[in-house]
Amino acid sequence: MKTALISHPDCLAHAGTAGYQEVPQRLSVVLSALADLDLLELDAPLATREDLLRVHSEAHIDRILQTVAPGQTIDLDDDTALDCFTADAALRAAGAVCSAVDGVMNKDYTKAFCAVRPPGHHAEPEQAMGFCYFSAIAIAALRAKQVYGLARIAVVDFDVHHGNGTQTALSNIPGMYFASIHQHPHYPGTGAEVDHPNIRNIPMPAGTSAEDWRTAFSDKIIQDLQAFRPEIILVSAGFDAHKDDPLGEFNLTEQDYAWLGVSLSETAEKYSNDRLVSVLEGGYNLRALAKSARTYVEAL
Ligand SMILES: [Zn+2]
Known part of the structure; x- marks a missing residue:
């Protein structure tokens, strides 16, 4: 069965915050790198308000969906x-992951890669931050629980930054397991080891080798x-744990992302009815990002 590739042109229109590396080219290089793989290409729908409300408040949703005049920007955080395209991009990103949950639950496909931006894992229920507006993966995890009645749902975050928003949204929900392996101390400051039944934080220092990283992950x-x-x-x-990434100080290479794709696929096949949904978060060196996303998706 083909792996689904879920994306949308709206995700390229959001400019990203001036002076920062979360730029449209990130997504265009990923899509180019995946172009010759035999994937089931699907358009991401807009997330519904009902889905967004699984994590965010009405006030937060209204803040993201407010009208912004063309050419203007409104700062939500540093x-x-x-901008006038952000809301649709963020709605497509969250909608992509929700539709991927539907796709694997309905057996349309077993694995999906959501090639979307903006990223989502730093978005808190009441606060956009770290280039993130809606907590796409937590919204989708709650959709899996509330719409499909799944009793055990795992969210794994291998971005170099801690998935603070995901942790906030999921930590007190029965049946959720959240794991994040990340550089620490580092942005956003959270992610210390915690003694919590369904949270596994793996903080690792700047300079961590690929070998140590793989050992911890396994x-x-x-x-x-x-x-x-x-x-x-x-x-x-x-994909910002790559050695060439400007926003992280880990030492992974594209071979490590291939290894990750294989490890996660094997685990999903054995233990999770072969249901594996991935969504693009960070990755800021365009060359490294493209190669890493390619080897990861190829391994799926
Ligand atoms: Zn990151």
Whole structure:
């Protein structure tokens, strides 16, 4: 069965905040790198308000969906601004992951990669931050629970930054497991190890080698997944732990992302009814991002 590639042109129109690396070219290079793979290409729908409300308040949703005049920007946080295209891009990003949950639950496909931006894992229920507006993966995880009645859902975040928004949204929801492996201390400041039954934070120092990273991922996250046996695995796939990324200080290469794709696929096949949904989060060196996303999706 083909892996689904879910994207939308609206995700290219959002400019990103002036002076920061979350730019439209990130998505265009990823789409180019995936172009010759035999994937089931699908358009991302707009997320519904009902889905957004699984994580965010009415006030937050209205703030993101407010009208912005063409050419104007509204700052929501230091590095997170709205332009007139942001709302649709963020709605497509969250809608992509929700539709991927529907696709794997309805057996239209078993694996999906959502090539979307803006990213989502830093968005808090009440606060846009870190280039993120809606907490796409947490919204989709809650959709899997509330619409499909899944009892065990895993969210794995391998972006170099801690998925603070995902943790906030999911930490007190029964049946959710959230794991994040990330540089620490580093932006956004959260992500210390916690003694919590369904949160596995793996903070690692700047300069962590690919070998140490893989060992931690296998010994902690893969082992947790084998024990937890989630009915679906959702992945915050950020590629900024690459050695050439300007926003992280880890040392992964595209071979490590191929390894990750294989590890997660094997785990999903064995324990999770082969249901594996990944969504693009970070990755800011265009060359490294394109190559890493390619090797990851090829491995799926
Ligand atoms: Zn990141």
